[in-house]
Amino acid sequence: MGTAVAATGVSYRYGDHVAVDDLNLTVEKGEFFAILGPNGAGKTTFLNMLMTVTRPQSGRVTIMGHDVVTDTTEVRRALGVVFQDPALDDRLTARENLDIHAVLYALPRKERGNVVDRALKWAELDHVQSRAVRTFSGGMKRRLELARALMHKPSLLLLDEPTIGLDPQGRRHLWERITSLREQGMTVVMSTHNLIEAESCHRVAIIDKGRLIATGAPAALIAELGSSTASLEDVFIAHTGKQLFDDSATGRDGMMSFARQGGEFTR
Numbered sequence: 001m002g003t004a005v006a007a008t009g010v011s012y013r014y015g016d017h018v019a020v021d022d023l024n025l026t027v028e029k030g031e032f033f034a035i036l037g038p039n040g041a042g043k044t045t046f047l048n049m050l051m052t053v054t055r056p057q058s059g060r061v062t063i064m065g066h067d068v069v070t071d072t073t074e075v076r077r078a079l080g081v082v083f084q085d086p087a088l089d090d091r092l093t094a095r096e097n098l099d100i101h102a103v104l105y106a107l108p109r110k111e112r113g114n115v116v117d118r119a120l121k122w123a124e125l126d127h128v129q130s131r132a133v134r135t136f137s138g139g140m141k142r143r144l145e146l147a148r149a150l151m152h153k154p155s156l157l158l159l160d161e162p163t164i165g166l167d168p169q170g171r172r173h174l175w176e177r178i179t180s181l182r183e184q185g186m187t188v189v190m191s192t193h194n195l196i197e198a199e200s201c202h203r204v205a206i207i208d209k210g211r212l213i214a215t216g217a218p219a220a221l222i223a224e225l226g227s228s229t230a231s232l233e234d235v236f237i238a239h240t241g242k243q244l245f246d247d248s249a250t251g252r253d254g255m256m257s258f259a260r261q262g263g264e265f266t267r
């Protein structure tokens with residue numbers, strides 16, 4: 001299949017604070033790949049380097065063989081991106097938001113209407129296409145952002161905590177759209193706090209304090225612990241000696257059952 005993402009010795013610091021520390025990982029084409037870590041682990045900083053928003057201060061990242069620093073245009077063309085913070089114009093309608101993207105990505109004028117139609121249908125938002133986005137729920141906005149990110153047929157989709165902040169219904173609906181891409185062979189790299197989402201990916205990289213702790217297929221990482229009831233959280237604990245989530249306010253069992261039901265962790 002070939003390599004979609006190759007990160008070699010990548011580091012990034014904010015002043016004295018090391019956010020990403022000598023990270024090495026590869027993502028193969030066609031993989032669903034999760035970056036799992038607690039708040040502040042460096043997930044967004046790392047994804048921002050893949051997204052060409054932030055330059056690695058050391059090391060190298062290539063996307064589909066293109067260097068993120070020297071081949072920025074090719075990299076951006078290959079990418080579909082959903083940022084952690086919403087990046088829609090709330091005053092415009094769903095359709096208008098997609099129209100702008102079609103123009104920005106220079107989709108041929110004759111095809112734009114059809115591409116926007118298909119994207120709205122795919123997001124199951126065609127019936128509300130003329131409504132201002134500010135009237136949408138969080139889940140509807142996130143589905144629109146996801147459909148928009150796919151309009152120019154990217155080879156790699158980067159999602160920064162795509163389901164964060166959504167209610168269970170919004171999360172399920174969005175996750176169903178995301179997983180439908182898996183069957184189509186799309187390459188997806190997503191950061192997440194959510195154990196269920198991470199466990200349903202082909203491979204996961206667990207990071208803490210900017211460092212890669214473990215990487216592999218979730219089932220293989222869990223099997224290494226030799227327990228049939230273990231989860232990726234236990235993998236995290238086994239490597240770091242601490243819990244993935246700060247559960248000082250909630251008992252661990254309650255937290256785990258909340259996570260397993262697709263619950264949300266607030267920061």
Ligand SMILES: Nc1ncnc2c1ncn2[C@@H]1O[C@H](COP(=O)(O)OP(=O)(O)OP(=O)(O)O)[C@@H](O)[C@H]1O
Pocket residue numbers: 014017018019037038039040041042043044045046267
């Ligand atoms: N602009 C910034 N200036 C200074 N420090 C920053 C900045 N952005 C992030 N950091 C710090 O760098 C570390 C990594 O942050 P980052 O946002 O990449 O982590 P994260 O894993 O995405 O966290 P979260 O899950 O909360 O989004 C954190 O300690 C954070 O406080």
